Amino acid sequence: MSEKVKQLIKGNEAVIYGALMGGATHFFGYPITPASEIAHGAARYFTLSGRHFLQAESEVAVINMLYGAAGAGARVMTASSGPGMSLMAEGLSYIAGAELPCVVVDVQRAGPGLGNIWPEQSDYNITVKGGGHGNYKSIVMAPHSAQEMCDFTYQAFELADKYRITVIILADAYIGQMMEAVEIPEKLLEGERKDWALYADKESRENLVTSILMDPQLQSEHNWKLQDKYERISREFCLWDELECDDAEYLLVAYGISSRICHSAVEELRKKGIKAGLLRPKTLFPFPEERLKELAGSASKVISAELSNGQMAADVERLCGGICPTERLCWLGGIVPSVQEISEKIESWAEGESK
Amino acid sequence: MIVKEKPKAFYDTFERKGAGQKVTHYCPGCGHGTAHKLIAELLVELDIQDRTIFLSPVGCSVFAYYYMDTGNIQCAHGRAPAVGTGIRRTHKDAILISYQGDGDLAAIGTAEIIHAANRGENMTVFFINNAIYGMTGGQMAPTTLEGQKTLTTPLGRSSGRDGNPIGMAELMNAIKAPVYIERVSLSTAGKVLKARKVFKKALENQIEKKGFSFVEVLSPCPINWKMDPVEARSWMQAQLEPIYPVKNFRDESLLPPPHDDTLPQMEEKEMKQLLSAGGAIPEGKNPAPDLEQRVKIAGFGGQGVLSAGVLLANYAIARGYQATWLPSYGPEMRGGKANASVIFSSRAIGSPVVAVPNVLIALNTPSLISFEPDVERGGLIMVNSTLISDKVKREDVDVLYIPASEMAKESGVMATANVIMLTIYLKYKGLADTEILKKILPLSVKRKDAVAVNLKMMEKALTYFEEELT
Secondary structure, rough: OOOOOEEEEEHHHHHHHHHOOOOOOEEEEEEOOOOOHHHHHHHHHHHOOOEEEEEEHHHHHHHHHHHHHOOOOOOOEEEEEEEHHHHHHHHHHHHHHOOOOOOEEEEEEEOOOOOEEEEEEEEHHHOOOOOOOOOEEEEEEOOOHHHHHHHHHHOOOHHHHHHHOEEEEEEEHHHHHHOOEEOOOOOOOOOOOOOOOOOOOOOOOEEOOOOOOOOHHHHHHHHHHHHHHHHHHHHHHHOOOEEOOOOOEEEEEEOHHHHHHHHEEEEEEEEOOOOOOEEEOEEOOOHHHHHHHHHHHHOOEEEEEEEEOOHHHHHHHHHOOOOEEEEEOOOOOOOOOOHHHHHHHHHHHHHHHHO | OOOOOOOOHHHHHHHHHHOOOOOOOOOOOOOOOHHHHHHHHHHHHHOOOOOOEEEOOOOOHHHHHHHEEEEEEEOOOOOHHHHHHHHHHOOOOOEEEEEEEEEHHHHHOHHHHHHHHOOOOEEEEEEOOOOOOOOOOOEOOOOOOOOEEEOEEEEOOOHHOOOOOHHHHHHHOOOOOOEEEEEEOOOOOOHHHHHHHHHHHHHHHOOOOOEEEEEEEEEEEEHHHHHHHHHHHHHHHHHHHHHHHOOEEEEEOOOOOOOOOOOOOOOOOHHHHHHOOOOOOOOOOOOOOOHHHHHHHEEEEEOOHHHHHHHHHHHHHHHOOOEEEEEOOOHHHHOOEEEEEEEEEOOOOOOOOOOOOOOOEEHHHHHHHHHHHHOOOOEEEEOOOOOOOOOOOOOOOOEEEEOHHHHHHHHHHHHHHHHHHHHHHHOOOOOOOOOHHHHHHHHHOOEEEEHHHHHHHHHHHHHHHHHHHH
């Protein structure tokens, strides 16, 4: 019998499987719909496997517990949704300043404010562009399936350690709540000792974890060093997926749940002879900029499809400017479009052009 | 004993500091120097310097890491107890010193200090109370006295407008978990000597892993009080100490000693076993026939609608199909309605949303009313005719009326109606493989004692199909 085990689990549960196999040792959390199953899973499986789970008093405390445990050399994570992400903005900024490795899962819901628990993709800006104060970035990975919830979280801990950065898994209510078959990663990973972290021993006694640099010259150097790091990450690492892109005249750009619907729309459109394609960024920072520009060069329209007011579209438009006309398909408030809605829109453009 | 030399736990020169690396950044007559020195001496005396991690707050002592030759971490304003909690869960034997001022601990960080105390985190908190904000230049603190003038209470603190001075040691004393709570003062040499004893006890508690120790330190801030250092110390005795009594509040825990119940870390093999304990889906062979089914199962909460969807998705995967399951969830579920969307297909599934089902399994009347119009032309509607007296109005779909709830009655478990419906559906579509269904049932039924009864209902459905529908 092969060792590969397939289980039908929710995306939110798959996160925990990926995290534990990825070497996560600490989960600090605060319940919030539609991310709560991640905390539930952590409470059970982190505890049973000799790792640590703690339910904190708030997301403010959560992110500072991550700061402490990451500063102490652990592989740490939490999971939340929009309102929790807002509360964590302060801590995420400190973590960026102190260059600590952390993994944060954001199962997006509709905002602003309390909004509702249905999917939106309106945390794009606060995750991809920074979110807290200061010039910083996080690596942002955008899973579109339960398997990717597992695999991206698994990979996130390695990336976080390698670059000393926060890796955000940007999911949404549907990707978190949906069940699919998931295979557990093969190898149990483990974090290594970090020469900069605090181990409460003689070897690490000289170490200092901080984000304060009173001398403007030193702060400037530090900030430029961070910018260089983000540049380096952009050069070294970017993930995306393509569906029928090579000859696409109508190129959809979408991630997460939107990309699943666009996938179906592309299949529908191809059946009707319309050359549609889908570019699916699996990382939003870094964004597949070069590939998008290349594909835009041969497309007649590039269409961003997302559950926000055009947060990602702004980036797509910036990149395609002067290369190819762009369109936005946006849904708000927890409304998820039908496949038909998207394919009919593109059909209407295609008909318009053939006239 | 106060030794007149730099403690060994201080750096020789303060190289992290910019100019003036021989002296601290504290103002003349400030209490921080004294408190720092007492702690630094004790780190050497108790032989804990190497394993100490000093948590600097935001406030005047933000730069404590200039001086303390220990592991150092600088924390966001008020968050040191949360940061310390994170470190504590990582290194059991670390000595954690959270050194916080009155803005940090008693204003912005009240939630973090209370909950760290309540968890009984094994750490030592030194709370430096000088009744004013020092770092930002002399604004009101939560501990500022009534009538005391600061930059933000230029006419004096008024309790009606600005609230009242807060006693943090008293507040801590309302929580059961701390093992040690004491307030000391740095107003006289004698009180400093007393403070040293208290500091020592608070650190020894942590070495002995007793739990959370809290020391409030009344400390002078002559510059912001606009006094000279001598005057400041008199003011402390005359004004501060009557409001904040210097005393021991607690010297032993009110709770049993904390115990560490962390399990040993699992290795790879054990971890994989743990994570697959839910049960692996048997390996699916090539699916036959080639198809895509978009199934909506809808009914009341409690009818097992969601788990019926899980059963179907598990079964489809075991047959070699790809499958997705999407629930209705949250408040919608609590409202008594539930539905599950299951798609299974020979090819990669795009959207998991079932907007146009080609199969609707309606377990109650509202579900039939809601979803009948959405069903694809040529699709299938299955009606639980025990609970639904309405007939399907559509003429462009196949319809099966099954008295599923009636059939389920015999089993004593009404939720088995969905297994009956699913079995008949699979049979009707030529997709039923009873051997696989039997293997899949235990994976999909939450209550293990309900497996047998579900299997029985499956058999009953098969018989019904043979007798009534062929």
